[in-house]
Amino acid sequence: MGIYQAEDLQTFVSQVLQKLDVQKEDAKVVAEGLIRANLEGLDSHGISRLVVYAARLQDKRINNHPDINIKMIAPSAILVDGDNGLGHVVAFRGLKEGIEVAKEQGLAAVSIHSSNHFGTASYFCQLASQEGMIFFACTNSPPGIAPWGGTKAFFGTNPLAFGFPAKDRTPVIIDMSTSTVARGKIILAAKQEMLIPDGWALDQHGNMTNDPNEALQGTILPTGGAKGAALALAVEILAGVLTGAAISPNVKNIYDEKLVGGADVGHFFLLLDSKVYKESTAYENRLNYLLNLMKGIPTSSSDKPIRYPGERREKERKTRNHKGIELAESIYNELEQLGDELGVMFPSSCEAMLKKKI
Structure with missing residues (x-):
């Protein structure tokens, strides 16, 4: 497991895709979208998806041009x-x-x-x-x-x-x-050999399961x-x-x-x-009014303020942009292997960079 700078991971994704003959501007869009997901804490839709995208580009089942x-x-x-x-x-x-x-x-x-x-x-x-x-x-x-x-x-x-x-x-x-949960979270759990919580999925026989592989063969609730x-x-x-x-x-x-x-x-x-709508119904001002009203509602806990959808993502993005993105060992190994196959060096972790400076 290691922690990596978002900019380094984004560069890696872009370089991998360009090696697979994806145009530079297109590679940039994919890289930005994947790493943005990691920054916001949605790791199931982030850089872990690159390996399967690369495989499908290589076997021509996704069109690179x-x-x-x-x-x-x-x-x-x-x-x-x-x-x-x-x-x-x-x-x-x-x-x-x-x-x-x-x-x-x-x-x-x-x-x-x-x-x-x-x-x-x-x-x-x-x-x-x-x-x-x-x-x-x-x-x-x-x-x-x-x-x-x-x-x-x-x-x-x-x-x-x-x-x-x-x-x-x-x-x-x-x-x-x-x-109940995005399929990508179950795919990621299977990659990391982790169990999934109760209530997420049924196996192919209709029984509740904690095994992500069984869930992928069955149905998500x-x-x-x-x-x-x-x-x-x-x-x-x-x-x-x-x-x-x-x-x-x-x-x-x-x-x-x-x-x-x-x-x-x-x-x-x-x-x-x-x-x-800004001109006809004062959209911006009315939306701000709504959000402020909502945030003013009494909370069940003083240390947990009301947040509207989007605020958590932005807070997490800023945190991970500063502290880095943590990748599980299984994901790191897949990405490093992909990089080796294509001649693209996977970036050093923040810890490794710190040791070099010391």
């Missing part, structure tokens, strides 16, 4: 064919186009197909907030949870996210899976029971049906070594230009 096609299908509606590119890259291109359209039209809907895992939806919420966009994002994913009452994985964990830019404060960012399963369906309609991407059990898993062809993941974005 996608010909991303962006088409306007209505004045405020955009359809994106990701050509099986890296999910971060495809989503970033779609978001960039959506921002431009929303600035002109006041709003934009972006439907994306033929993509892959795009990391955390919160990353795109942050990018949209920087441009003053109120943002909604959702994506489908490989089968992970059963329909309510079912025993076989059908829907993906199908996360959805909201981003609200706020005046002179951290944006409000709500990023949640429709399952939906958050809030039937409500979570209903949300998963809604996301599937937006990200799968509406976009023209693969639907539910047809979405492929990039961790599957027998994967043939692209995963065909779908994403759906909705952007509203907050400037329109």
